[in-house]
Amino acid sequence: MVKNIAVIRGDGIGPEIVGEAIRVLDRVAELYGHTFNYTDVDMGGCAIDKWGDPLPAEMLKKCVESDSVLLGAVGGDKWNNVPGNMRPEKGLLRLRAGMEVYSNNRPAKIWPQLAEASPLRKEIVDKGIDFIIVRELIGGIYFGEHRTDEVGGEQVATDVLKYSESEIERIARIGFETARKRRKKLCSVEKSNVLDSSRLWKKTVHRLAEEYPDVELSDMLVDNCAMQIVKNPAQFDVIVTENMFGDILSDEASMITGSIGMIPSSSLGATSCGLYEPIHGSAPDIAGQDKANPIGTILSAAMMLRYSFDMPKEADAIENAVSRYLDEGWRTADIMSEGKTLVGCRKCGELIISNIRKD
Numbered sequence: 001m002v003k004n005i006a007v008i009r010g011d012g013i014g015p016e017i018v019g020e021a022i023r024v025l026d027r028v029a030e031l032y033g034h035t036f037n038y039t040d041v042d043m044g045g046c047a048i049d050k051w052g053d054p055l056p057a058e059m060l061k062k063c064v065e066s067d068s069v070l071l072g073a074v075g076g077d078k079w080n081n082v083p084g085n086m087r088p089e090k091g092l093l094r095l096r097a098g099m100e101v102y103s104n105n106r107p108a109k110i111w112p113q114l115a116e117a118s119p120l121r122k123e124i125v126d127k128g129i130d131f132i133i134v135r136e137l138i139g140g141i142y143f144g145e146h147r148t149d150e151v152g153g154e155q156v157a158t159d160v161l162k163y164s165e166s167e168i169e170r171i172a173r174i175g176f177e178t179a180r181k182r183r184k185k186l187c188s189v190e191k192s193n194v195l196d197s198s199r200l201w202k203k204t205v206h207r208l209a210e211e212y213p214d215v216e217l218s219d220m221l222v223d224n225c226a227m228q229i230v231k232n233p234a235q236f237d238v239i240v241t242e243n244m245f246g247d248i249l250s251d252e253a254s255m256i257t258g259s260i261g262m263i264p265s266s267s268l269g270a271t272s273c274g275l276y277e278p279i280h281g282s283a284p285d286i287a288g289q290d291k292a293n294p295i296g297t298i299l300s301a302a303m304m305l306r307y308s309f310d311m312p313k314e315a316d317a318i319e320n321a322v323s324r325y326l327d328e329g330w331r332t333a334d335i336m337s338e339g340k341t342l343v344g345c346r347k348c349g350e351l352i353i354s355n356i357r358k359d
Ligand code: NAD
Pocket: 013, 017, 072, 073, 074, 075, 076, 077, 089, 092, 260, 261, 277, 279, 280, 281, 282, 283, 284, 285, 286, 291, 292, 293, 294, 296, 334
């Protein structure tokens, strides 16, 4: 297969971690007989420096026209004082909007080799943590009307939480499709004992379930879900939920797995063209020092193969290589522990590549 990938290296550690992810993709292409073509896209601080704009229109066009986008990270102190609409992060928001990605997907997976980094008790971690949160990204209370009025001599603030059936249906579909590519269990999270928007959510998800008889659907109230994620995370495969609930639950879920440098994410819309990026930022404190952990970006590339390019074996090959690398005892500084061998970003990439096998 031939795939065209738009590559945003961005700022800080971005160029280093993306460089390793591309080397991993090239090895996979070589082993499995694919061709990946890369188009460099300027976004963030580096685009402000070069073009005076965090995401010039022609750069966005390159992303929209690609088969998918791989992003490192953007931002840094240097651009803290530029006007609000010209900040590096604005490029990211414009990219998400321009690509119309309405679903953010964040896995929470504990690598058994890093189990001690989890704040959860060992007996909970030992049951395994491997689930994914599918969060609605461009609707709900964050996008509803926000207003503050003067009423009866005091200020009254209002934020509107609104969802249409079609908005719920399209995100639920991503939930079902994601579950289909995993262990086929979908948990729909809402607050239907209180909110109308949640009652519509639940009804719509259940209507759609008839199209996915192979996926086992369950419902959970969001407050219970927040507890279950720390009490018994092994029960989850895929969680689908609305924007604000997903925002909070996905941060909770990433905390229980240990290092921020290990976690990938994807954002998807109506087409298979997705945006793939690690969940961390540009880490200016370690930029250019060959200290960054590239695994979050490498696993984002694996997600791109699985969810946008329908290459599950190739995605498995990358994930298995990361697992073997950890088994061998190599660690970047962020996940270093006693008895392990410290490596830099470049060496980490090299060792993962040496562990990629066509299983
Ligand atoms: P950060 O995630 O960049 O860094 C937080 C801490 O984690 C730092 O100590 C950093 O060294 C460490 N860290 C992060 N990623 C790592 C990796 N791969 N390997 C090893 N250590 C890693 O968050 P921050 O410091 O709050 O933000 C720095 C800049 O990144 C800011 O300008 C912020 O706006 C931006 N940011 C960008 C994105 C994005 O591009 N999606 C997301 C979050 C923050």
